[in-house]
Amino acid sequence: RPAPEGGSDAATGSKSGSISIDGSSTVYPVSMAVAEEFSDQGTDAEVTVGFSGTGGGMKQFAAGEIDICDASRGMKPAEAEKCKENGVEFIELSVAYDGLAVVVNPDNDWCDELTVDQLKQMWKPEDPAQKWSDINPDWPEEDLVLYGPGTDSGTFDYFTEEIVGEAKASRSDYAPSEDDNMLVTGVAGDKNALGYFGFAYYIENKDKLKLLGVDGGDGPVKPSMETVMDNTYKPLARPLYIYVNTASLKRPEVAKFVKFYMDQAAKLSKDVGYVPVPDDVAAENAATLEAALGAAPAKAPAAE
């Protein structure tokens, strides 16, 4: 029953002059950077940005407790259903791309690139490769030591979906960690290791890691700002989203904030290590927002 949750809504979310954002920890740096710049512009609004995970954020969003939800994946049908139940209407804006880097140890002198198929061989749940030589007989007969993000993260979902072909379909005998820095440490410390994680972690640890090219069918491409933005690094670049409650959007400070977000997203996402969305997506975002803003005042009485 939504009644009590709606009650707390009044206590926090809808408080005049406040904007509350929560959700994905992947998107958090972008939202936080925007929020900070927004505050620096001189605003009275109290802005808070949390990082309780996409799942956690969605739960609050569906309950109408927050204005904006950061998400490192699209909203799930079940979550959309919840929103509908609670009368929460929203718009989806994609704010950046996160390139997933596939990396090996710098001492690894045999492997420079992998095809999607080879990656699938490594990561598929049934009968995956155990040795490097299982992938390519020229490669050493060494154990294949795999590192990857925690199994309840958007990165894991996205990687498995794109590589294996089904979300969450993955071998389980790899070393998962909830902290990507730990994955860096792991790959950096083992010659036979291979791992995947957000591109930003590679950027900051270039000297400890070796980046692999991924061949999605059109030849191997290494991830970079450019290759992700021009969509040549396929298929391992995932979109990051924010979901905005349209009822909140009618509040001037939220509207102002979201507009500011769209203006700054390109610059700031780059600064925090993500890739800005291409122009066509940006235009799409602008249109969506415009529509919502135009509709918002008319919708307002109904939403209350």
Next chain:
Amino acid sequence: MTDALSNEDDLLRRRKRVSAMFGVLCAGATALCLLILIGLLATVAVNAFDAFLPEQTRAELEGKSTLEGLGARTSAFFSAPYWQRGWTFLVEGPSWRPEKAGVNPAIFGSLWLIGLTALFSVPAGVGAAVYLEEYAAASRWKQLVQLNIANLAGVPSIVYGILGLGIFVRAVTLQAPGGDYLVGLSLGRVILSGALTLSLVVLPIVILASQEALRAVPRSIRQASYALGATKWQTTWRQVLPAALPGMMTGVILAISRALGEAAPLVAVGAVGFINYTPTSPYSRFTALPLQIFNWAADPKPEFHSLASAAILVLLAVLIMMNAAAVWVRYHYGQRIRW
């Protein structure tokens, strides 16, 4: 009979060797503890050192080994910018730019949290301990409560977070025959909710430590007091509690430490990472030091890792200041009582 005090039989010599060895072992254990502590602190301090280095020093250090960089670091340390940055770290809020980020809202959030947590958990915890040790007659009920408390200590804090979300942040609707009841405080995602949740987390520590301290007070003291016509409460308040105070303080110290370092339940009850103002009331939204630390430590940028270490030092400083009072009380009273 033996004539010299040092002339002794084999057995005695062996026993003394055992005893000496035991002493050495215990001292070794203590040394080990201290070593661990020093190791951890040193690691943190070394990592934190780079947090406030000015941009240009950082650039200078690029590609140099630790030893080579020592000179540059030292000179940076004794220059004004280093300390200016240290100051802004304390008074500024979080930022995506490592050279600008600070922990001010987190410090205040944490202070509010532990202050309120101590306010709730210490009286309730000591009260419960007194009830169990001094008042409750040995019974099934008491055993049950006792078991309960020991159990609560083992519940992972995240579960408290889920509970706190349900009853402090929101409210649960219970469907009962006589109608629906709303159970909970519906406080929202504010400091008060966080503090109440943390209070539940640390309550078992306070209770169990206090119980042990109460148990250690000799029964003859209680008898003496009763025989002088003191009531149960007078006996407890004037004799038993003061005598048990040092031990209780230990519980309080451990509880505050725990509350200060806890992050998971706070995320559950709605602590945030970024907040653009300093919390001023129990009804503010909040962030806390451990959250800031977690977040920075998980950031890809290594500059943030140094900031995380610096924030740890701040957290420890807060902790030490909070503990100092409790330690003083413990020392002050502990000195006087030697049964």
Next chain:
Amino acid sequence: MSIKTLPAEQRNTGLKPPRVAQSRASRSADELAASAPKISVSSLNFYYGSSQALYDINLTVPEHCVTAFIGPSGCGKSTFLRCMNRMNDMIEGTRLEGDILLDSHDINAARVDVVSLRKRVGMVFQKSNPFPKSILENVVYGPRVAGERSKNRLMEIAEQCLERAALWHEVKDRLNDSALALSGGQQQRLCIARALATDPEVLLMDEPASALDPASTSRIEDLIFELKDRYTIVIVTHNMQQAARVSDQTAFFFQGELVEAGRTNELFTNPSKKQTEDYITGRFG
């Protein structure tokens, strides 16, 4: 060894002749009989868990008299004494049968307030148990919990009670020192002073002079004499001369039973039971 034959009496009378001459008169048989019963115990049985410590005790403690309990170690004196202010309540697994009436009210009745009871029936324990606080705090504890606030008044009480317990001049300069830093005998006297400060009607003293030198003992005995006009006193002692000197009535316990009780003079000179005689003449065990 000439001292051996120096009778205790002589030492004491030598000490403070005038006082002794005035007050060291034990109650006569008539007086004793006329005294109202302050405490009457009937058919008292007491158990520690399954083992019985007291068997069917019947005894009357007359008002304004000193009653002494004597008997071999472990015979149940302390146990009985502790029954009279319900101190045994504090030991788990104890059980009591029978009646103990204080001014004809049953002290074990359900609605009795033990605090009032213990205020009226004070106690000095066999093993001294000072609080781990200052000497002063120890003495004024009773009045303080009874609501006395005035510093002056408390100081007055402290001085008076310490004086009476023959401790004042030894501790007057160190009233704020910890009571645990006192010698054994000093602690014992402190506990006596502390009990006096609550001004009870009945004072139970379990070997109050066991750790005391003759001079202090004699001062405590004087105190007992002095107090008995206003209080009722029960004292456990192993020192038969002491029992003889201070008490009006003596009760002899043996293996949990009250063998004989009566006027002190009579009991010592003319015990009606063989056991008593054996004990007091030392032909025992």
Next chain:
Amino acid sequence: MSIKTLPAEQRNTGLKPPRVAQSRASRSADELAASAPKISVSSLNFYYGSSQALYDINLTVPEHCVTAFIGPSGCGKSTFLRCMNRMNDMIEGTRLEGDILLDSHDINAARVDVVSLRKRVGMVFQKSNPFPKSILENVVYGPRVAGERSKNRLMEIAEQCLERAALWHEVKDRLNDSALALSGGQQQRLCIARALATDPEVLLMDEPASALDPASTSRIEDLIFELKDRYTIVIVTHNMQQAARVSDQTAFFFQGELVEAGRTNELFTNPSKKQTEDYITGRFG
């Protein structure tokens, strides 16, 4: 009150005539002089923090003799006793000056091992302090930590020591009960038994009979007599008759000073100092 004039001696001799006749002979002056000094104390000063408790004590404790310490409460007897096995080490802030020689070795020397010292110099404390263990465990604690393993041997020791401390028949059926469930006097005797079980060369006893009835007291005194052929015994007592009965040498303390020490007979019959005379005749305070 006829009892008052009944001399203590009479009671005691009445108790066990043969034993007393045989052994109750205190050492003669010659014997005393001939005894090797077991402990010699010279120029001993002792401080609790800033307050001095003992002033310039010089005393020799002769071997195979009983030395009694007497003196008013708080005069420093326990403090002195505790110096002799370095028990005062355990109290923070204490300081000692001067020498204490045991068999002519300085017990306060740096290389002295306190464990060996305390094994050789046993102690019974003023306030009985049984371990919170069973009666049996209490008694056999000393032998057990000294390495005795055999159950039979330990049982034997326990029985023997409890017997000697006059406790055996009271506790033989409840050896596995907690020692804390004993009466005050029983606890005291238990502590004596426990000290005996370690078989020390010197036995320091701080008022070993304070909580005991005459019969038990007398048994303990017999024990002391019996032991002194093999041990050296120092006893603190407030009971001057007891000092006179059991000791060969008596030392009188007053306000931290050793006023006088000498052969017991002489000290009691012919004290050389006025203070001593006042004290033993009760003309004191």
Next chain:
Amino acid sequence: MSSPAITNEPAREASLHSGGAARTRALYEGVIQWVLWVCAGVSVLTTLGIVLVLMVESLQFFREVSLVEFLTSTQWSPTFRDKHYGILPLFCGTLLVTGGAILIAAPIGLGTAIYLSEYASPGVRETVKPLLEVLAGIPSVVYGVVAVTTISPIIKTWFGAQSIYNAASASIVVGFMILPMIVSLSEDVLRSVPRALREAAFALGATKFDVTVKVIVPAALSGIVASVLLAVSRAIGETMAVTLAAGAQPNLTLNPLESVQTMTAYIVQISSGDAPSGSPEYKAIFAVGMTLFITTMTLNVLAQWIIRRMREQYE
């Protein structure tokens, strides 16, 4: 001799139970007792709340997953496509990490407590104890990072662990983390053993070892056990350090060199992760929580039984 202590007394209460003063006092005492009772009640309410939350949700979970599978399956993979809900791997993970942590922390902690209470000078004690308590306040992420960057490599080279994430390094850091709890609480109880008992033992020619092991520790046993229990609880409840150090891979193994996931680590993983609420992997956290609750309860019942049997009460 007239005594002011007596003359100024108010009129004595006539009987033992009448009288306004006694009634007021009884009322006052009653109120206090009631307040204290409420304090104790808070803990009961908390438990009730927790049990309720866990029960309601885990019942829903068990509607989708059979209890038999939950208890017997040897695989735990709710976050994979091929979902299995066997609690055993998580249970083993918890057992390994907690057991290891206690094996490390209990001896070191007790040794330290004994050193501080029996050997150290007051100055040392009052410096070292608060210092060590700082260990309790270091946030667990620090321990996690130290485990992975410092301890794991050592374990890897010395013992040949496969992964850098392993139960052993998690045990070690969790052990460090719970040290102050054992040290501080045990030291307190050791020191509150009356001096008279120490004196008694020393006077019998006992060495410091004899005194400590045979008198002081037994007398303080209930407190020591309590402190260790509290530490066990903390170890069980600890999450972040464990998630970082032990990895997040649920393996059914008792080999400390392998990577494991603990029950609490799973709860954290899901509750701050991506899983939408209502999904079975989300509901599973309550079933896991329930299991944890029952486990600690069993442990506590056992411990209390042991304490009752071994307790020595001085006085």
